[in-house]
Amino acid sequence: MKKSNSETFGYYLNKYLTVYLPGQRGLSTNSLLSYRDVFSLFIVFLKTEKRITPEKLDMSFLIKNLIVEFAEWLENSRGCSLTSRNQRFVILRSFCRWLATENPEFLKLSEEIYAVKLKKAAKPVMTYLSADAMGCLLKQPDSSTNYGLRDLTLLAFTYDTGARVSEVTDLKFKDIRFEAPPIVKITGKGNKARIVPLLPQTMNYLKEYIKRWKINLLDSQEQYVFTNRSGGKLTRSGVKYILEKYVEAGKTENPVLFPDKISPHTLRHTKAMHMLQAGNNIVYIRDVLGHSDLNTTERYARADTAMKRDALAKAEIPMPEPADLLPDSSIDLSGRSVEDDMANWLKNFSKK
Template sequence: MNDFATYLTGFLSVYLPSQKNASRNTITSYRDTFKLLIKYCHDIKSIPAERLTMNKLSNQLVIGYLEWLETERKCSISTRNQRLAAIHAFFRYAQYEEPEGLLHFQKVIAIPLKKAPKPVIPYLTPDAMQVLLAQPDRSTAQGRRDAVLMSVLYDSGCRVQELIDLNVSSFISGTSPIMILTGKGNKTRRVPLMKNTVSLLEAYIHENSLDKPWKIDYPLFVNRQLNHLTKEGVSYIIGKYVPYARKENKMVPEKVTPHMFRHSKAMHLLQAGVNLIYIRDFLGHSDIQTTEIYAKADTELKRIAIENAYADLVDNSLPDWNRDTSLIEWLSKLK
């Protein structure tokens, strides 16, 4: 009996969606981890999928798999750690299903994550973001759709998957308009929208006849096949406006990803003096430590804080040493 196949099926089909309430993206990521693991076992270790058992999945085999991801597939340390986190979760699940294999499973669970340098958070300045958002040609239907899409992406601070999953019913207008977002772990949150974004969004909904009662479950943004957009589709929409925005403002990066809109919104809220607790809730972070990365990355806020905290100790009226002829003569003799 192939216990690996049994456990993997239960893990992906029952445990993650039903017991852990994992999102579709999380389950897909975990599935891809094991697809690659099976490929590694088949291609490198000559173990076909039908013969792959839990006993054969030793900690040394898993370490070899992780090294293969880095060296052969050129995966980043971050991706390696994500794959390992999925394997850890699977073996934690397995140890409760098969307690007699506890020692074997815990050797795999004990494999540590690999330390990686913390990346710089990429974001756009307010001016650069304003220029980028102004690029779509609003005289065309496609341009208006793109303008609304990018405005909602920035103003709500949503993840790209959250944007893709939006339905017409996700937008609630009125005196305090909000967008209902469904994030990681299928957790929902309500975020306020600014009046300019609301105006664009209401006009877009009316133009596309999405304000009919029977269309509340229609996708808010669709592709040419009238289906939900894909992540690649959103990236393409943003990417086609970047070169034009760079011509107006060189502060616009050469490459702008959908997630940079989220980073930019967080940084702009922080720079506007919004408390980190509120930013955490706005972004849907489960831990304030995740939100603190923005405070650590904002050098402008650090500069202002230092200026406000300390008096100037260096006298800016120091004498001009160029007028000291004896000093100049001494310096000129140095070889």
Template sequence: MKIETDFGKYVTLFFTQYLVGERGVSPHTLRSYSDTFNLFYDFMSLVRSVPAHKVRLKDVTHQTIKDFLFWLEKEKNNLVSTRNIRLAAIKSFSCFMQYYDTMHVGQWQAILAIKQKKIDRDAFLYLTTEGMALLLSQIPTDTRDGRRHLAILAFLYDSGARASELVNLKPSDIFFEIPAHATLFGKGRKRRIVPLQDKLCAIVKKYMEDWDLDTADTSNRPLFMNKNGRKLTTTGLAYIISLYASPARVLRPDLIPGKLSPHSFRHSKAMHLLQSGVNIIYVRDILGHVSMKTTEIYARADSKQKREALENAYQDLIPKASTDGVWESDQELKKWLRSLGR
């Protein structure tokens, strides 16, 4: 078999031998990389008219990757930060291929030379407290699905969790005894504890009762699920946000930006904490930032600091809980990639 027809084979080796076997990457990294290659296959099929099982190594050129990155931003509406994450995955594969495809090392080095796009670190989308309250108030609490959506979005905001942290939560990670808290597992499997306010606890408890997640038998199941009872995905989380952002935007377009993401909830929580006078060290710990420089972005974004105390951060934003050979076909390739790290 000629090496230039072996793209699917080497993608498989990259995931199974290199990422898992040699580097031992986290499940989160594995999922992120698999999503990147699924998107690349979509690009090759939709834009280049090359189905996944016919993509060859020689097709993966410097220009192809640049076009792929442009497509991610313009057609898939990816943020620059997301575009850079996809590029990092492609670069990791290119680095791996330098050792397997030595006859074409220049091809892979050309991809490695593609620069990360500069991010305006002080520019990000977040909601004001009024905007967050408006969005959450759109969620009905008189239906089982509505209470599920409220639990998901209220938890996303109040905990400051990353999307990947939220979808990987289990009922056993939630502790309702005083002081109530949740255990999150972030980047690099780092563990952190975040406090949960009483109102959120009531919402999550009701949701767990609705979905029979409050028993010992279900303690290790996914905490947040889709309407079919399967584990919620980050894509599903983004969809739920869009369901309620749209009607809220109609009511007050000045309060609801046009491109909200799960990370916008995290940005919003950080800004609201700082605006309420919470020490930036505490904000760093709640968000799980390794570097203080990351947290300082929020301090630079808004100068209205020094209000009374931590309690002022927990305004009445959340409604009360209601009392009621895997590379031989497109589908096989993509199904296998989606399974990685899940």
């Protein structure tokens, strides 16, 4: 007997992405796109590895072993890190839990998936720039050119506000108050907005940027602040390209200052660490960054070795020298070194 459309994978996926996640969970557009990308990968896996066509597909295909195989495929065939593998597995696990609320016949599947343990991934070391490195980076753009000024303003704003890259690319002129005291309204995860003060030099960059690009603020309230050469919204990859270009220039000037890997999120870490090192209360840092949980902000305090060293030094007591001083034996380290075409539907999901 032919299954009805309401029993297909496409039906449930459509309802999950277009009704449940935005309507009941209140997920932001960027979060929805992350979910979409996971299901796009899942469809690639079904088509290429399992020879399964996802369109008009009965839900009986969705079993625990298939989802576990998908997670292994992400790690072994696509080279995803354990963190990425776990994040994508969790999204499918959440989908299965939601299925159980829609139809009790999926309760067993949900329980089986939740019984699968995530692989333990090593916690990455937090990367941030020193004050000297940040200063060197901001000297690299040629602000005498229009695009150089745009890049300088972009880097300075991202650092000064501690904003996420998605928050920077989504920024519109209506979100900035140019009158004193200057502030910016940043809309972050879960569409939660926060107000962040803008410091004088960043405001100088923004005002010069508006002047140089001949932007009429009254007519440009809905316009994105940072745009590409086509006049469209600057993308995440665009911000990453701009940052990497100037990091490479900075490394040419002083290679010791910069860590091997830097991403736009590094600027957010950098601002948080600089605020912490300046003696700011961690609650204020949380408010600037827009963390909902103070525990998330506290990781910056745990990551700063210099502050730990200073704390230990303050509690240091005088100790006697050893009776017989040994010759210096320090090691010299110098010179070492959906139903019709599900994949297409997902691709165009954000445009709906």
